Amino acid sequence: MPDYIAWSPEKAVEVIGAEADKEGALMPILHALVRTFGWVPDEAVPLIAGILNLSRADVHGTLTFYHDFRRHPAPRHVVKLCQAEACQARGSVALTAHAEQKLGTKIDAHGHTHGAVSLEPIYCLGLCASGPNALVDGRPHARLTPDRFDALMAETVR
Template identity: 55%
Template structure:
């Protein structure tokens, strides 16, 4: 049984900030052709993830089913459904990086962060960092590559990865 959904464009009194961010992104991008992806990007840019409670609002605004919206969110590795840790590490798993040790680097990252899901990464064991795969960072000639938050790093070895990890110093953050 579906529950009634508040109008996607109308803020509700006392509404959580996360839902306000969803409505804002719908207002900004909902008129675009193929608006779903711009809306999802807008939400994740604001919140760091796409909250499950926003799915009904997006579905209503775009005249889609909730399952369709959920399906797109889970299809793209880029979108998170849970808030990220203090830093987001994206390790490239696309072909050029694979050819230069990218998969071994991914496995190393999973092990160092203690991620139980070695296919998709996720939150580190201590909940402070988020590891996610990415499929090309534009540094193919200098692979393997990764990004820490918005900063990209090329020609990574396991030792360089460990060095970057140490610099994050999450215990002090």
């Protein structure tokens, strides 16, 4: 995971100011905020609107239109479970249900965070013969069972 810094309005104003003179500055600003903090809180909307002289509705509309702009703090861990056909044939549907129950969240392509973990789908890791597969913080894990998933989470989330 990249090292993000904690959200602060003062730092946000600095980040926004560094991009504000660019052509079509809103998108570069939103990307810069994500690179810096890992997310763009709603609190950023009036700051951006004020500096760019845009309406809050315009900024909010752009922020919420693009799902790449995370609107919640970045999770400490990202678990991506393969949802493609070969992994489905090898048990990924049951594994996903187990993971959702274990983590207390639903698998979500937009990566909404629940606690320390974001549970997200991925579609084929190229390891189809050894599914069901997952990427946990970017590392592949094969032949997952509910028990192996639980052990992996116990190691990962301490």
